[in-house]
Amino acid sequence: MLSDSLAANLISNLQVRLDRSALIMTAPFADLHDVKNTSPLGRILAEELGNAFTRHGYRLADTRVFMPSPYSLKEQGETALSSAPDQVGATSGVQTILSGTYAMVDGGLRISARLVRPADHAVLAAASCRLRLTEEVRELLAASSGTAKVPAFPATLMNLKTKADAKLVQQALAAQGLYKGKIDGLFGKRSKAALSRFRASMALPATPAWDLETQAALLPTT
Incomplete structure (x- = not known):
């Protein structure tokens, strides 16, 4: 615990x-x-x-x-x-x-x-x-009125099979020093490995799973 x-x-x-x-x-x-x-x-x-x-x-x-x-x-x-x-x-x-x-x-x-x-x-x-x-x-x-409002999970999940969305995720992973490859929108092995490391750092299962919780943590403004 x-x-x-x-x-x-x-x-x-x-x-x-x-x-x-x-x-x-x-x-x-x-x-x-x-x-x-x-x-x-x-x-x-x-x-x-x-x-x-x-x-x-x-x-x-x-x-x-x-x-x-x-x-x-x-x-x-x-x-x-x-x-x-x-x-x-x-x-x-x-x-x-x-x-x-x-x-x-x-x-x-x-x-x-x-x-x-x-x-x-x-x-x-x-x-x-x-x-x-x-x-x-x-x-x-x-629940505390004195606490800043916590942003909700994004309503729409980005599609990593789409180059534009994949590039945004690659850029975010690169900004955290987790991804060293090309920002090309092709979400391959290196991108997935970087995503797994990011999820592990957030106490999530170390897999390349892409969901709303992961998206909110990596790209809170989306």
């Missing part, structure tokens, strides 16, 4: 040893481009990553029982974290805060997580991963 892998990377990247008997508090992940806003996806990421830490033997604080709340409540809902995390630690006995951000990057979603020490705001560990932009993920992002 993504949460288990991300938790393992955070733990392996720790700069100091954490006391497993002390509490870790999670905060909803925020939109990187608007850190005062989160979404259903941001809350799910925090919940699942926190659960993953408990599977590694760490103690997780239930943020719903702490007063004052570690979150700031704005018009658009929960933000990622209080602007004064040191106060959070002082009032709740929390040793570490688990927070993060997400952002649309190259047709996918980049998830970044970090462990922060409330006492001095020091980042003790950081890790990131890529989340495939499925229709379900799009809906979880769009």
Whole structure:
């Protein structure tokens, strides 16, 4: 699972040893481009990553029982974290805060997580991963009124047997350094191999399959 892998990377990247008997508090992940806003996806990421830490033997604080709340409540809902995390630690006995951000990057979603020490705001560990932009993920992002609208999948699938469409795909693959052949509109073995590598980079099956999801990731403006 993504949460288990991300938790393992955070733990392996720790700069100091954490006391497993002390509490870790999670905060909803925020939109990187608007850190005062989160979404259903941001809350799910925090919940699942926190659960993953408990599977590694760490103690997780239930943020719903702490007063004052570690979150700031704005018009658009929960933000990622209080602007004064040191106060959070002082009032709740929390040793570490688990927070993060997400952002649309190259047709996918980049998830970044970090462990922060409330006492001095020091980042003790950081890790990131890529989340495939499925229709379900799009809906979880769009459910927040403060989150930028996520573009829908294109209505029309490009035809790779048509030279004009094949050239556009070859150009997009070449721009990402995946295709080194001629931009000739002939979607042969080299083009298909490049497409397979692109799909693998998006956590899709490493095949040259061409569908609306792949098209939206490679050519988001079509």
